[in-house]
Amino acid sequence: MRAVVQDVYGEADVLQLSDVDRPAPQPGEVLIRVVAAGVDPGVWHMMTGRPWAMRPVTGLRTPKIRVRGRDLAGVVEQAGAGVTAFRPGDEVFGTTSTGSFAEFATAPAGRIAAKPANLSFEQAAVVPVSGTTALQAIRDAAGVRAGQRVLVVGAGGGVGSFVVQLAVAAGAEVTGVCGAAKAERVRSLGAADVLDYRTEEVDARGPVFDVIVDIAGNRRLSLLRRALTPRGTLVLIGGEARGTTLLGGMSRPWIAAPLSSMFSGQRLVGMIAKENADDLRALGELIEAGTLRPAVERAFPLARAAEAVRQVGAGHAAGKLVVTI
Ligand SMILES: NC(=O)c1ccc[n+]([C@@H]2O[C@H](COP(=O)([O-])OP(=O)(O)OC[C@H]3O[C@@H](n4cnc5c(N)ncnc54)[C@H](OP(=O)(O)O)[C@@H]3O)[C@@H](O)[C@H]2O)c1
Known part of the structure; x- marks a missing residue:
């Protein structure tokens, strides 16, 4: 599958579009065909490896997870062992553990929820984090x-x-x-x-x-x-x-x-936010009721994901940026 990967920490030019293996869902996870991936400062932190305090988790010298991106919206392709809440074809949004700047990503079932019915995939992808x-x-x-x-x-x-x-x-x-x-x-x-x-x-x-x-x-x-x-x-x-x-x-x-x-x-x-499906459902209800609306400032194709991360890293985004797969 096509994915935006990095092998060293650095600025946005370390991000490369590449062919990598499709991830396999572990027990309790689902495989998602990613339609859109939100971009937020967390992606910039993962890319640069800064601050240093996070490196014991993300990888001391090089990133443990090569594919960048965390927020996603897409369609369930396969449910892993033990997952009963989701079936292939379900439209979902949430956060991945394998990287969302990719054609496919896996996510724990406890970190995704049904995509709000009144949102496009691009709009839904900027909500989770x-x-x-x-x-x-x-x-x-x-x-x-x-x-x-x-x-x-x-x-x-x-x-x-x-x-x-x-x-x-x-x-x-x-x-x-x-x-x-x-x-x-x-x-x-x-x-x-x-x-x-x-x-x-x-x-x-x-x-x-x-x-x-x-x-x-x-x-x-x-x-x-x-x-x-x-x-x-x-x-x-x-x-x-x-x-x-x-x-x-x-x-x-x-x-x-x-x-x-x-x-x-x-x-x-x-405060450090804790991503979870209950809060995604609560946000989805507010969005469907018209109380909350996500604002997508600009969409970038996968091949230009680095540009989106560079823009978010500059710190003056108006609303949210999204990468479409
Ligand atoms: N604790 C957590 O769990 C958690 C979770 C998510 C994000 N974060 C952190 O929260 C921060 C913001 O995230 P974000 O996604 O909102 O970033 P963002 O989309 O880049 O927004 C940052 C905003 O800060 C504004 N800004 C810059 N200088 C300012 C100033 N002096 N006074 C007031 N506003 C100013 C910018 O507006 P202007 O263009 O008008 O300057 C911009 O709209 C990041 O540091 C991120 O890492 C923490």
Whole structure:
């Protein structure tokens, strides 16, 4: 089968279109004919091998898994031993463990769900990682309630556009932080107000936000806390610019947040999303009800997947990029 692979860590030019063996489903997995694959910063991390802290898992010197891509939407080709929930021909979305920039991929049955009926494969493929992260941030980490004021930093990006919509759906009054070019788009997702990070800092209005979801990850915690009410919750999701080389953006949720919240009534939660079928089904229900809609900014053919990853790595995507197989 055709797949986009890499044999060394590096920038996007390490990605090559190649012929590789089709993966075989292990017990508990399904083989999926991939129709579309979402692109998110996680793919860039896997490609570059950065931050270093992830290498014991991804491969110390070279990537253990050659095929890139994680999000997918496609059609079940074969159900592995013990899988009863899916049959050949089922249209699904979720995350793969073998790489989704490929004609075929396998996925654990517990990480896929039926594709929302009102979405194309391209739209469905951009939901799993970003949508699951947003759902777990708003529902679990922050527990957003009706009437709360929520600030979303990085509102125009892949995760942020889901966070804005889910917070609005929970009844919150949402302020999105983004560049001026994305202001209208963020308002169209339901944000009541938009703050341009080039002209106004997040604490300019004082400690008024009950919840802050920080996806951009490039501000000091002290600054974010000045915008938070005394008993507010700060959820840390992303971070490319801050953090050590060893831990990358993870140094904030893992080290700085627990230290910073030790002597304060404010709650700081560092969040790592856990992909699972229940949350995919919950997202699918919201999408089919019209409460949540994924925004695909641009589609790339498989042969140009490297271009999509390079663009996401630059950090200014508006909505989501997708690779079509
Ligand atoms: N913890 C987890 O489990 C988890 C899960 C998924 C993703 N992540 C991480 O979350 C981060 C974002 O992911 P993503 O998919 O949303 O990326 P993305 O689609 O590239 O979006 C990033 C957004 O950040 C915005 N941004 C850049 N500088 C900003 C600033 N100073 N203030 C406000 N916004 C700014 C960009 O908007 P402009 O173009 O307007 O600058 C862009 O829309 C990444 O670090 C990713 O690794 C973490």
